[in-house]
Amino acid sequence: MAYFANDAPDESFGSLLGPGQVDNQIRQALQLTWMSLPADRRTVSEVERVFRLLVDRALKDLRDDGATFGQGV
Numbered sequence: 001m002a003y004f005a006n007d008a009p010d011e012s013f014g015s016l017l018g019p020g021q022v023d024n025q026i027r028q029a030l031q032l033t034w035m036s037l038p039a040d041r042r043t044v045s046e047v048e049r050v051f052r053l054l055v056d057r058a059l060k061d062l063r064d065d066g067a068t069f070g071q072g073v
Contacts, residue, residue, distance in 0.1 A: 029054075 033051050034042060065071070 030047060030051060033047050033054070037046060037050065
C-alpha cells in the first residue's frame, strides 16, 4: 500500500493512478471477466457484453451516489 504524507503535493497520488495504472487495471478486469465466464461462453464478444454491463452499472451507481451525496456528478 502506498503512503503519502499529509503535506505531499497532489502529484504524488496522481502519479500512482496515472494512465498506465488505469490501463493495467482495466486489462486485469477484462482478464478476470474472461476467467469468470463458463468455458462455453468464453468469447471476445461475450466478454465485451458482460464487461459493458459491469461498466454501465458502475457508472449508474456513480451518478446515483453523486446525486445522493451532492457531489455534482
